[in-house]
Amino acid sequence: xxxxxxxxxxxxxxxxxxxxxxxxxxxxxxxxxxxxxxxxxxxxxxxxxxxxxxxxxxxxxxxxxxxxxxxxxxxxxxxxxxxxxxxxxxxxxxxxxxxxxxxxxxxxxxxxxxxxxxxxxxxxxxxxxxxxxxxxxxxxxxxxxxxxxxxxxxxxxxxxxxxxxxxxxxxxxxxxxxxxxxxxxxxxxxxxxxxxxxxxxxxxxxxxxxxxxxxxxxxxxxxxxxxxxxxxxxxxxxxxxxxxxxxxxxxxxxxxxxxxxxxxxxxxxxxxxxxxxxxxxxxxxxxxxxxxxxxxxxxxxxxxxxxxxxxxxxxxxxxxxxxxxxxxxxxxxxxxxxxxxxxxxxxxxxxxxxxxxxxxxxxxxxxxxxxxxxxxxxxxxxxxxxxxxxxxxxxxxxxxxxxxxxxxxxxxxxxxxxxxxxxxxxxxxxxxxxxxxxxxxxxxxxxxxxxxxxxxxxxxxxxxxxxxxxxxxxxxxxxxxxxxxxxxxxxxxxxxxxxxxxxxxxxxxxxxxxxxxxxxxxxxxxxxxxxxxxxxxxxxxxxxxxxxxxxxxxxxxxxxxxxxxxxxxxxxxxxxxxxxxxxxxxxxxxxxxxxxxxxxxxxxxxxxxxxxxxxxxxxxxxxxxxxxxxxxxxxxxxxxxxxxxxxxx
Numbered sequence: 064x065x066x067x068x069x070x071x072x073x074x075x076x077x078x079x080x081x082x083x084x085x086x087x088x089x090x091x092x093x094x095x096x097x098x099x100x101x102x103x104x105x106x107x108x109x110x111x112x113x114x115x116x117x118x119x120x121x122x123x124x125x126x127x128x129x130x131x132x133x134x135x136x137x138x139x140x141x142x143x144x145x146x147x148x149x150x151x152x153x154x155x156x157x158x159x160x161x162x163x164x165x166x167x168x169x170x171x172x173x174x175x176x177x178x179x180x181x182x183x184x185x186x187x188x189x190x191x192x193x194x195x196x197x198x199x200x201x202x203x204x205x206x207x208x209x210x211x212x213x214x215x216x217x218x219x220x221x222x223x224x225x226x227x228x229x230x231x232x233x234x235x236x237x238x239x240x241x242x243x244x245x246x247x248x249x250x251x252x253x254x255x256x257x258x259x260x261x262x263x264x265x266x267x268x269x270x271x272x273x274x275x276x277x278x279x280x281x282x283x284x285x286x287x288x289x290x291x292x293x294x295x296x297x298x299x300x301x302x303x304x305x306x307x308x309x310x311x312x313x314x315x316x317x318x319x320x321x322x323x324x325x326x327x328x329x330x331x332x333x334x335x336x337x338x339x340x341x342x343x344x345x346x347x348x349x350x351x352x353x354x355x356x357x358x359x360x361x362x363x364x365x366x367x368x369x370x371x372x373x374x375x376x377x378x379x380x381x382x383x384x385x386x387x388x389x390x391x392x393x394x395x396x397x398x399x400x401x402x403x404x405x406x407x408x409x410x411x412x413x414x415x416x417x418x419x420x421x422x423x424x425x426x427x428x429x430x431x432x433x434x435x436x437x438x439x440x441x442x443x444x445x446x447x448x449x450x451x452x453x454x455x456x457x458x459x460x461x462x463x464x465x466x467x468x469x470x471x472x473x474x475x476x477x478x479x480x481x482x483x484x485x486x487x488x489x490x491x492x493x494x495x496x497x498x499x500x501x502x503x504x505x506x507x508x509x510x511x512x513x514x515x516x517x518x519x520x521x522x523x524x525x526x527x528x529x530x531x532x533x534x535x536x537x538x539x540x541x542x543x544x545x546x547x548x549x550x551x552x553x554x555x556x557x558x559x560x561x562x563x564x565x566x567x568x569x570x571x572x573x574x575x576x577x578x579x580x581x582x583x584x585x586x587x588x589x590x591x592x593x594x595x596x597x598x599x600x601x602x603x604x605x606x607x608x609x610x611x612x613x614x615x616x617x618x619x620x621x622x623x624x625x626x627x628x629x630x631x632x633x634x635x636x637x638x639x640x641x642x643x644x645x646x647x648x649x650x651x652x653x654x655x656x657x658x659x660x661x662x663x664x665x666x667x668x669x670x671x672x673x674x675x676x677x678x679x680x681x682x683x684x685x686x687x688x689x690x691x692x693x694x695x696x697x698x699x700x701x702x703x704x705x706x707x708x709x710x711x712x
Contacts, residue, residue: 103161103229107204108464110195111155117190121366127151133345145248157238163229182219183209189239251315251349254304254342260285263339264404281404296493299410311397317389326353331374331384348376355390369393411486413546413555418479423515428567430507435459437569439470458569464648469574481564495554503545504537510561511535536561568644580637589668590676594659635667642708654691661686
């Protein structure tokens with residue numbers, strides 16, 4: 064039984080296979096042949112390279128040519144201009160896919176008493192001439208379009224070989240009669256920002272500008288994610304400014320073609336501005352000529368949009384302009400950017416570095432040789448992956464001795480941020496001579512900062528390499544500040560308070576945290592604030608009783624004292640300095656132009672839980688000055704051997 068079922072299934076499969084192979088394939092072949100037979104054009108239209116449409120009497124309406132190297136279509140008649148790629152492709156596709164409703168041979172016309180004139184094909188309303196294939200083997204094919212058929216929206220078309228008349232849909236005539244404004248490309252530049260590899264701006268003669276700028280060429284190139292200047296100097300370009308400029312060029316549109324009163328010479332022969340964009344294997348150039356004279360005689364204002372006569376570069380030969388003359392309106396901001404491209408397109412950020420990669424900073428003042436350089440060094444690699452990491456201060460003394468102190472991390476981070484954000488106000492020189500360098504103070508700079516940066520060597524390639532980045536800051540006789548990087552290259556005029564932001568004194572970078580914060584279990588058990596003078600009564604004193612809290616102890620005090628004592632207790636638990644006055648404790652301090660003794664003494668009793676249930680106590684003493692200038696208060700500690708300004712925040 065099973066054998067019979069198996070044999071039946073095998074037989075059915077064989078029959079199905081034979082049916083598919085014999086009949087369905089034949090049906091598909093017949094459908095394909097039928098579709099091919101309906102095509103008006105055959106292999107001669109498979110690779111159309113040129114296309115010309117003429118009207119009655121042979122008047123050329125337009126001509127198109129395909130640039131295979133750039134894969135673009137260009138108008139050659141009635142003007143040389145880039146074609147709208149969508150419109151050109153639609154025309155070519157309409158011809159390649161042109162189907163007929165029916166067709167009949169020309170040789171049968173005479174037998175029926177008819178001729179080509181009866182179909183409007185002796186003097187066609189439209190003639191389409193096209194070529195296909197490589198230039199060396201091109202043969203012109205001509206498609207003639209005659210009258211409308213009597214039945215519906217149909218047209219008579221004469222095949223390229225002249226042997227058959229086809230009846231096709233009337234939409235062909237509408238497709239071929241496309242207005243020139245729709246066939247022209249609306250864009251002057253088609254290279255988008257992400258594709259652009261270089262931007263060239265060449266300044267010509269313009270009576271509205273100084274003649275010294277004539278002939279200046281600016282060339283910026285993309286190098287990975289960055290832009291760099293090749294001319295007129297070597298340096299970094301501003302990615303944001305250049306991207307905006309290229310976007311502005313891509314947004315330009317032709318305003319008027321064949322304008323009246325054309326200039327002589329033409330824009331390509333004497334451009335006031337030549338703009339070239341290069342992309343992936345292609346380039347586009349716009350020549351701006353003279354300004355179009357405004358209707359009124361009033362000169363243009365700086366913020367006005369300016370209309371220029373212009374031409375585009377040809378597609379077949381680099382440097383050869385297209386004949387088409389047109390006008391283009393340049394936005395005031397874009398025009399200003401391009402006319403002063405060496406300044407407006409360059410990077411104003413003086414230093415380019417990642418603060419997380421900085422492992423050390425060395426600060427020095429060559430103008431003050433008596434001040435030894437100091438180094439701020441990162442203690443760990445936390446900064447390479449974030450903004451954490453502690454820093455230490457290394458002081459160099461006499462006889463090559465060094466002292467290491469804990470550095471203030473917020474102050475170091477602020478310095479890194481200030482250096483990273485340091486930007487140029489102007490660019491005095493890109494190739495300064497010795498006299499200029501001396502005038503700007505670079506022979507003995509006010510400050511010199513050396514940043515040591517870690518460069519990752521990659522997994523398994525050993526320790527990270529380091530590079531140094533040197534910033535010099537100098538001043539001219541008017542105390543204007545200038546900057547230079549790595550002791551060479553361009554000089555930048557900057558706004559930077561180096562005396563406040565880059566002090567070379569070690570006290571400015573010392574850790575403001577004077578003591579480790581008290582542990583949670585520790586408590587301040589007594590406070591006594593008294594004048595330093597012997598026998599003077601305390602200003603305030605209180606010792607907590609067993610189980611008493613400061614909230615309870617202050618409950619009966621005036622509100623102002625409660626607030627003051629509570630704030631003092633909080634500061635004493637985590638003692639910080641606002642700044643340092645001197646790193647040695649003395650009985651007198653020099654402030655506000657005079658030497659003064661300490662005014663008050665603050666005794667603070669600290670109680671820590673003991674191992675047997677009792678408490679261990681210690682007394683810490685701070686000496687306090689009078690208030691200076693109404694808000695500044697200084698304190699001194701014999702134990703810490705330090706005089707500092709109190710952080711009253």
